[in-house]
Amino acid sequence: MTGALLTAALAGPLSVPAHSAPASAPASLYAPSALVMTTGHGEKAATTTPERAVTVNCAYSTSGTHPDPRQACADLDRANGDLDRLATLRGNGAGQPCTREYRPIVVTVQGVWRGTRINYEHTFANPCIKETQGAAAFAF
Numbered sequence: 001m002t003g004a005l006l007t008a009a010l011a012g013p014l015s016v017p018a019h020s021a022p023a024s025a026p027a028s029l030y031a032p033s034a035l036v037m038t039t040g041h042g043e044k045a046a047t048t049t050p051e052r053a054v055t056v057n058c059a060y061s062t063s064g065t066h067p068d069p070r071q072a073c074a075d076l077d078r079a080n081g082d083l084d085r086l087a088t089l090r091g092n093g094a095g096q097p098c099t100r101e102y103r104p105i106v107v108t109v110q111g112v113w114r115g116t117r118i119n120y121e122h123t124f125a126n127p128c129i130k131e132t133q134g135a136a137a138f139a140f
């Protein structure tokens with residue numbers, strides 16, 4: 001008898017009352033990863049007018065207005081969301097020689113990566129260096 005009472009106490013009631021609602025399922029099994037990326041000529045985002053803006057959504061499936069959202073998400077995964085590292089990954093133009101002209105171009109990334117808010121900017125010396133040194137995620 002004591003064993004049956006102990007089992008009932010630990011296991012709880014065997015039936016669920018009709019009025020109890022099932023626990024709500026999470027909206028997604030993945031933390032949100034949605035970013036807005038901009039680029040513009042200048043040294044600082046605060047003083048630069050964005051010339052181009054794209055979106056990247058790296059949840060269960062990739063989407064967005066980025067020319068290659070799948071590769072952008074792969075770059076972000078490879079860098080584990082470290083955008084400073086992402087800025088130095090070899091991009092699409094790896095090995096391409098660049099001039100030494102100084103025509104700065106700033107890239108900003110704002111949004112959420114795996115549940116963490118991001119507000120990032122990086123300035124490249126010129127567009128060629130952005131394409132050569134920056135990851136494909138910055139090629140827009």
